[in-house]
Amino acid sequence: MAVRGDIQALGDIDALGENQPLGDGAAADCNAGRVAGAVCDTGTLGKALAVLEVVATADAPLRFTDIHALLRQPRGTLHRHLSHLVEEGLLVQRADLAYEPGLRLLAFAHRAWSRNDLRRIARPHLDRLHAETGETVHLGVLRKTEIVYLDKVESRQTVRMESQIGRVSPAYCTGLGKAALSALSPARLDASLAGIAFHPFTVNTHRSRCSLVADLDEIRKKGYAIDAEEHEVEIRCVAAPVATGDGAGGGVVGGISVTGPAYRVTIGQLEAWSGLVREVAAAVAHDAAIGLAPVAAGKD
Amino acid sequence: MAVRGDIQALGDIDALGENQPLGDGAAADCNAGRVAGAVCDTGTLGKALAVLEVVATADAPLRFTDIHALLRQPRGTLHRHLSHLVEEGLLVQRADLAYEPGLRLLAFAHRAWSRNDLRRIARPHLDRLHAETGETVHLGVLRKTEIVYLDKVESRQTVRMESQIGRVSPAYCTGLGKAALSALSPARLDASLAGIAFHPFTVNTHRSRCSLVADLDEIRKKGYAIDAEEHEVEIRCVAAPVATGDGAGGGVVGGISVTGPAYRVTIGQLEAWSGLVREVAAAVAHDAAIGLAPVAAGKD
DNA sequence: AACGCTTGTTCCGAATATTGGAACAGCTAT
DNA sequence: ATAGCTGTTCCAATATTCGGAACAAGCGTT
Structure with a gap:
């Protein structure tokens, strides 16, 4: 059950508004503007x-x-x-x-965070990943077009809700974000891409939907994403996606990453770690699948 | 009742509903029930x-x-x-x-926390206090009848590294809470006391408004509060209040505490630390007063 | 299978909260 | 004193919420 990003076939997804097929005819509308108005009617x-x-x-x-x-x-x-x-x-x-x-707001967040299943499940794996790499490890979850940092294991023992947890960063220019995007079903990816405003944080930041989609295709093929100073200069990271539930439907999509300063962490080093990161991400997804409610989503 | 704690300057406090004088004639209505209904009309x-x-x-x-x-x-x-x-x-x-x-919720909280002035100001002081005592140090702020933990410096990564930040505990049975309550103006204290439901967490927990008020009087006199296993067994702490602005009006009231397990931290030890805790709390309050917007609150 | 029972969702007239312009206070600088 | 700015309050018109009741689905029992 719940294979992964290839099941968009079932149900399927008319709920996400217009789902134009992407990937082939995509070359035309590269920077098709974001949907601006009317966020939602609540x-x-x-x-x-x-x-x-x-x-x-x-x-x-x-x-x-x-x-x-x-x-x-x-x-x-x-x-x-x-x-x-x-x-x-x-x-x-x-x-x-x-x-x-x-x-x-703090009180709300504490309760949201402290009994978040994915975070609880991932924690030991993050520790392991940190022990083996020695660099900072992050767990993040995709929310619309952004990555929300859920947990962090840092080089030093600063474990507090330190600057990172709860922080949001754009998905299109972070390792975690790109990894998560690569795991989305076409329909969800399309919905997310539509909301992105490409802002050039560094010289390496993706500037168009085109280049991002190309990158995502490769990430999907390789199974891991590399952020080569695309969000912050002198910061690189390697990340792998974690998808719970069926990637297509209502499941949570996030990722795990190892981050380090450019002077210490080369691209080669990141690639050397990529297998490990993928393994850990898979382990987290596995634990989440068995340790959690079986949801029983698709049945139509 | 639209107006609420924002009128410290003018008239004075008739806005807080019935403000019975407390402290002397209080013996009569010990466990005068809480105001239950109608939390607020929003x-x-x-x-x-x-x-x-x-x-x-x-x-x-x-x-x-x-x-x-x-x-x-x-x-x-x-x-x-x-x-x-x-x-x-x-x-x-x-x-x-x-x-x-x-x-x-996490994203909101991150922004609320990361640029909280009191927390930023207090951080170095907490580190100092931790260095001198070796035990866990907390910074908390009073919110109605509860203490919200704003920051923490821990001995080492104990099992429950579950960041307590954002956690809320009742004020009437914690060191931080009692310290903060003791720093309230009579009117604000009265309003807060009215909302307390005394729940017996341990054998030492205050069970009535009377005994709490008596304790608060002594805390006010001594300048520090001791929690002798009143909230959790085997956990003791000593705390001192931190009040910004004028303690009476709209200022934030909180506290700083040193916490430890009962087997290691005796009441005597806590009392030995009380002077230090008071100093640190005063230093934080001082820094908050000078380092921050001059607000120009007190004018009566 | 048919039946009852529970759960989740949708509908629509009536009641109510929201809306937003305008008038009202308090303060500052000119 | 005057003019200008900020923050607050008031109130009729309006759009939203309210909440009972009907509608679908799912689940267990007879």
Whole structure:
């Protein structure tokens, strides 16, 4: 059961909107713009979360006027949203009236993180991978067009929720992200690709859908992805995908990576590790498959 | 009751509902019940968050019926709320239809945590405190009746390296919590005490508002709090409060603690550390006062 | 197989919360 | 004092939510 990325055949996926066949006729619409408008219609909740997102994404506490300028909501409405968010503890209003993220977000995340199955299952494998490579090991999960870091084993013993866990990075320019994308079914991949805005972080960053898709094809063939300073200069990594459930349907798709500074970790070294990384990723996927609810998804 | 803790400056505190004088005439209404109903009126957002809270608090993925039984919302309404939460990424619906916390919560928390001023300021002090005591050091912040752990420096990687960051514990039976409570203004303390449900975690846990208030009075006098296995058996700690802004009004109130196993850390040892803990807490508060926006809160 | 029972989803009129413009306070700098 | 800015409150029009009830599917029993 649950073979993997080749089952898009069954059900199949009309739920993902228009699923144009990709891979062959793809050369034409290389940088077909992102779907911009109307993220989703979640009523009042969505509007309130948009406010929360703005405040959380900013890198300094925002005052009312700042938020107003960014969201262009009417003042009365915005004010009510902010009040509600503050009252719920998702935001905090400081004495100088500026808003910043509230502590309740931490509490939510702690519970989300501490009993995340994939993370729990992967932990020992990450330790092993770290022991054998000596470099930093990451576990990440794909969410739309981004990779969310779920866990990390670092060279030193800094195990805390240190800067990484919960951090999000673009999928198209990170090893983890590309590995995860390569494991998606065509339909899901297409949906994800449609949302990408290619931003040139370094000289090596993919600049178009075309080059990314070509890279993904190769990654799919080889079974591992290499990030050659595509997101940050002087940082390289090798990653392999981890897919739970059937890769096509509702399963979680992520990856495992080994990261290091360019001066110490050559491309050759990464390739030497690729087999190991693939093995570990496969082991995690295996444990997840047996250790978890059998979901019994496809049955139509 | 739209207004809440943001009026420290003006009038003064009649906004906090009935503010009975506490500390002296308190002997009468010892276990005056908690204010139960009507947590707050945040409209649709509040109802949706109630759903999120239930799912996040549960220790296993919940199915529709489970949630329905816990919340007693009409099925149609609940279904819409769940759909919206899933669409927003705050919840994830697994293949077996059960709901679990979504990854977006992690992303929010990361941003809330990584640029939290108090945490950034306190970090070096925590390291120092850990270096001098050799035991686990915590930084926590009070939120209503609970302590939220903001940071931690641990002895070594013990088994439960489960990062406690983001975890919440009751304030009335932890060192950090009691220290923080002791630093509250009478009005805020009263509001917080009203929300406490005394649960006997151990034989030493405070069982009534009376004994807690008495303890808090002494803590206020001494400047530090001791948790003598009141929350978990075999765990003791000493803590000192950290209050930013003016402790009375809108400032954040938290604490710093040193924790250890009872077999290794005696009450006497904790008392020996109390001066140090107080110093470090004061240093953090000082740094927070100078290093931060001058807020210009206190004006009464 | 047919039956009852449970679970999850969809529908739609009625009730209610949200909307957003405009007026109102408080503060600062001119 | 005046003008301008910020943040807050008010209220009728409106769009959303509410929640009961009907609708599908799935599961176990007789």
